[in-house]
Amino acid sequence: MSEPSTYPQPPRRGFVLAVVAAVVLAADVLTKIAVVASLEGEAPVRLLGGAVYLQLVRNPGAAFSMATGMTWVLSLIALSVVVAIIWMAPKLRSIGWAIGLGLVLAGALGNLSDRIFRSPGPMRGHVVDFVSVFAPNGDFFPVFNVADSAIVCGGALIVLLALLGKDYDGRSTKEKAKAGSSEAPAS
Template sequence: MTSKRSLTIAIVAGVVLGLDQATKAWALAVLDDRIIDVIWTLRLRLVYNTGIAFSAGRGLGPILALVAVVIVGFLWSSRRRFGGPYAQIGLGCVIGGALGNLADRLVRNAAWGRGAVVDFIDLGWWPVFNVADAAISVGLVFVLVHLYRSERRSDGGSRLAAE
């Protein structure tokens, strides 16, 4: 069971990482000198982020890269706790997204960890983001729902046993 769980998480993480890097390569090739208006406020616009979410923490690249490695390691070692398919998909999305942004930090500059994350999805009313960021956000929702449901099941069982 654990190997199936690990395989599911690894496949999802790999797909997210691949999609993230492919879309970033496209953005770098196409959006370097232009902005593409898509629909309503959605546009595709190339920006570089050397910080964390919402460009906070600029210049902390090596520390952020190290933190990302630790987080990915912790999440991977915690995979046995995520038994349901949605939790596994969520965990794979978070790991894949973290690896996608970590890859940018590692390869987008000659100095280790000082690279900038490529962002290109601009809603106009939200900070510019990328596929990795979206996967992390969606994955966290899946994981939190799983944790909430698990907690409710364990509380319900405890209350029934106590009565």
């Protein structure tokens, strides 16, 4: 029989995940509405001396315009990511993981909503992208949006936490290994 943990259990972090996801999703939706309303048919807008260009691009593929024509598959993948994060939310006890997963959730929902509700039709809709860095038309780096940025930042945070040995339940992998070795039956 194992001894009870001497570490207090951190609070659940589902609320943090939900707040991060809601704020970032709102930013994604609002920026896409503004871009479609103001940049449709317009030339790219040069900002910060050409470091950033704003322009409307409708992307039928995934990041970097990969998988063009596979929009329905990308929609199913995004839906799977959303379901997995929602399933994991009650188990979250790490603030870092809650923020990372909230960012990924918001990004997946933002781009999924484009694929469902935008032209040319449900599960085939094109994602609204609008930020091009260092050159217009994605000549230097592919055009992206707030949702794409959230997915990348959230994914990077999750990878960093994993590399640092921090798990979603608030414990470190070292704590889990130590607890696992103390629970092993003696031979």
